[in-house]
Amino acid sequence: MSKIQFRKKKISIPSKYLLLIISGLLIGLMLLTFFTDIIAKPLRSIASFTVVPFEQGLDSIGRAYVAKRDELINIRNVMEENESLKSQLDQLRLENNQLVEDKYELSELRQLYELDERLADYDKIGARVIGKDPGNWFSTFLINKGNSDGIEINMNVISGSGLVGIVTQTGENWATVRSIIDDDSNVSGMVLSTSDTLMVSGDLQLMEDGEIRFSQLFDDQNIAAEGDEIVTSNISDKFLPGLTIGYISKCETDSNNLTKSGTIMPAVDFRHLNLVLVIKDLK
């Protein structure tokens, strides 16, 4: 009897101290990851064979469920055809986009802006969105391709119609993408028609309306107007030039009377994002 009691005494650390110890360890961990990448890497590789396969499985279950539900309304064949046509459409839309942009440039802007539109030449890889940020504050998501498919940090992610975001973390078979509507995201962009640069930043307050904010547009000739196309600028150090971000939906002159700011309607529908393309060329 006394033995058992002795053992019990030995094991128990008061939870107060345990809390302190864990807190200390975690703060140490935070500091460590802030300065180096030693611990984060092995942990991420653990994630690639634990959490990610399950998320992939659940994602496929979710998709299977959706497919079953739709089956009641549509015939399966029609759906499959629709699916393949959709992916084709996405591809075609992308190509069409490029063609239109290319034509636009070839005819007028090429010499003026030296914007070498090479989107079609980029090496792209398709990926499926398998999970989203667990909290309600940020808009990052998980895709099912990673290091083993050649994905690296800072690669640009696009969808059929425009820029989606940038790869921020990678694992063996997964990568996290920070979308451009994330509150922490900043993209250097420019107005396609005038080549005036501006700063595009995500904003949680505008997320509900599906918009993002832009600022620091220096436009002394007052040309920028609603509906103007915004693309990534060539002075950005992480984003490839000429990717469509969206279209100006509101434009106001700042109180300093020099710069303009307003909102942009992104070209991508972030609520229904399932398939994305990762550009494997780094800037």
Next chain:
Amino acid sequence: MKRGIINFLLAFFSFVFQCTVCKAIALGGVGPDLPLILTVSIGFMRGRKEGMLIGLLCGLFRDILYGNGLLGLYALIFVYIGYFAGIFNKLFFAKDLKFPVFLIGLSDLSYGFILYVLTFLLRRRLDFTYYLLHIILPETVYTSILGIAVYGLLMKLEKKLENDRDKAIKIQESEES
């Protein structure tokens, strides 16, 4: 040991579900927080240590896959949530549902507030009332409602585990005698 494995699986699946199912049932971009419900429930039912442990697991999962560059931030918050819930373990009473749900709501509210201060206020996002009304409060309400169901399920699991343990002890005693 058995309980440890069950706790690990609970934390693991709550995280997987959080990133997939809970995002699918989100209303207006705001979804409930399943790992938080789990942390508070376990902390409340089993005490401070287990609350901390499960909070640590839930937070670390989140940090590794979705952290904002600082590994350990979510884990730290979740450990404190688990500890906080564990303090009220003295008031644990199997049939009472109101208090744990209140505790879940309160934890989610403070969790939202802490996250706002650490990840938004520090980046000069000053419009607190907006975030309170559009993110924190809806999340609290949603999480509390889901918490009723999840706490009930966890309670059942807890009862079953207790019964199994009692049985095992009885068998052991009878064998010894």
